[in-house]
Amino acid sequence: MKTRDRILFTSLLLFNQEGEQNITTVDIANEMDISPGNLYYHFKGKESIIETLYTDYDKQLTLLLNQSMENTLSVEDHWLFIYVLFEEIYKFRFFYLNVADIMFKYPDVERRFRRLLLLKIKTIEALCKSLLERLEVEVDEGDIRFLAENIVQSMMYWFAYQQLVRPQEKGEDLVHLGVYHILSLAAPYIGINQDQYLAIIKKLYKKT
Amino acid sequence: MKTRDRILFTSLLLFNQEGEQNITTVDIANEMDISPGNLYYHFKGKESIIETLYTDYDKQLTLLLNQSMENTLSVEDHWLFIYVLFEEIYKFRFFYLNVADIMFKYPDVERRFRRLLLLKIKTIEALCKSLLERLEVEVDEGDIRFLAENIVQSMMYWFAYQQLVRPQEKGEDLVHLGVYHILSLAAPYIGINQDQYLAIIKKLYKKT
Numbered sequence: 001m002k003t004r005d006r007i008l009f010t011s012l013l014l015f016n017q018e019g020e021q022n023i024t025t026v027d028i029a030n031e032m033d034i035s036p037g038n039l040y041y042h043f044k045g046k047e048s049i050i051e052t053l054y055t056d057y058d059k060q061l062t063l064l065l066n067q068s069m070e071n072t073l074s075v076e077d078h079w080l081f082i083y084v085l086f087e088e089i090y091k092f093r094f095f096y097l098n099v100a101d102i103m104f105k106y107p108d109v110e111r112r113f114r115r116l117l118l119l120k121i122k123t124i125e126a127l128c129k130s131l132l133e134r135l136e137v138e139v140d141e142g143d144i145r146f147l148a149e150n151i152v153q154s155m156m157y158w159f160a161y162q163q164l165v166r167p168q169e170k171g172e173d174l175v176h177l178g179v180y181h182i183l184s185l186a187a188p189y190i191g192i193n194q195d196q197y198l199a200i201i202k203k204l205y206k207k208t
Numbered sequence: 209m210k211t212r213d214r215i216l217f218t219s220l221l222l223f224n225q226e227g228e229q230n231i232t233t234v235d236i237a238n239e240m241d242i243s244p245g246n247l248y249y250h251f252k253g254k255e256s257i258i259e260t261l262y263t264d265y266d267k268q269l270t271l272l273l274n275q276s277m278e279n280t281l282s283v284e285d286h287w288l289f290i291y292v293l294f295e296e297i298y299k300f301r302f303f304y305l306n307v308a309d310i311m312f313k314y315p316d317v318e319r320r321f322r323r324l325l326l327l328k329i330k331t332i333e334a335l336c337k338s339l340l341e342r343l344e345v346e347v348d349e350g351d352i353r354f355l356a357e358n359i360v361q362s363m364m365y366w367f368a369y370q371q372l373v374r375p376q377e378k379g380e381d382l383v384h385l386g387v388y389h390i391l392s393l394a395a396p397y398i399g400i401n402q403d404q405y406l407a408i409i410k411k412l413y414k415k416t
Binding site: 019021022097098099100101103104113114117143146150153154156157160161163164165184188189 | 227229230305306307308309311312321322325351354358361362364365368369371372373392393396397
């Protein structure tokens with residue numbers, strides 16, 4: 001691994017574990033056993049590391065969100081899609097554990113984070129629509145929009161909330177539980193097919 | 209107003225406006241035009257201010273939550289209850305804008321915040337049950353628990369999320385919108401009376 005990539009890898013690890021606000025570039029250099037000068041040769045400060053990490057995250061998430069809209073999906077496909085999305089959020093969870101603070105400190109990240117958020121809402125809205133159509137449920141646009149915003153908000157703060165309610169739980173288990181929770185949010189909209197839908201997602205939850 | 213109360217008042221104002229992590233005791237003293245020594249006479253540091261503010265918040269919220277369980281309520285009562293709860297959260301919103309960071313830095317607050325969270329879930333669960341019973345809906349315990357957790361999570365990150373999606377919106381309007389959002393979460397559980405329920409809360413939303 002090249003030094004530049006190792007810096008990014010180590011930063012991500014430390015930010016996720018300790019919180020971005022508790023880690024300096026000196027901590028990162030120490031953890032890697034390199035000099036602060038060597039780190040500085042690659043990144044001119046923490047801001048530059050954060051922005052590079054954010055660019056990685058934004059690129060991967062945008063790709064994922066754009067792909068999802070290509071065709072109508074089965075419940076199993078939705079499960080997989082939300083799962084991959086959650087894994088990506090988990091990988092970069094430090095952005096979500098202190099959103100307000102990070103947005104305040106890094107205005108460039110804030111601007112792009114907000115744009116990504118709108119794309120997320122739009123995509124999840126399209127997915128909810130496709131899911132409900134496939135299950136032959138008639139729902140009005142306002143309800144779908146409401147459900148989508150609720151899903152996006154829940155996903156966004158999932159790890160922060162779980163850290164409070166279930167501090168002992170392992171990250172991987174929280175990803176599984178999160179996917180199950182998110183898909184459950186759609187259940188009450190489904191009406192008579194609700195039990196069948198819940199049985200499918202419960203099965204997927206237990207299998208993983 | 210006594211100096212001690214003025215310190216608490218000013219701290220709360222600055223924490224809410226600028227974020228707790230960006231404010232030092234020197235900033236608070238400067239804003240009040242008193243010496244850091246004078247502030248130190250009343251509070252031995254930021255931690256002690258935070259803990260005192262949290263004690264205020266915890267006391268008021270606990271009182272509110274315990275009162276709510278005394279009798280079965282109408283939809284209007286639920287509206288009012290959630291409204292008062294939201295106003296209280298808004299008043300101390302800095303705790304919620306950077307939850308993870310604050311819990312990390314103030315373990316004593318974390319312990320009590322977690323206990324309060326459990327009381328919140330329990331209370332909201334009881335309220336959901338009372339609301340659905342009053343509307344003559346049969347829902348199983350698992351669904352009620354799920355709805356309650358979803359409501360508590362939504363309330364908790366409401367202002368943080370809105371700061372991202374609607375940065376221009378005024379705090380007071382966000383409280384109204386929040387109450388409407390929270391009560392809407394129960395709508396899909398209500399079945400055939402859903403339209404009537406939504407009409408009531410929409411009317412309450414427009415009236416306020």
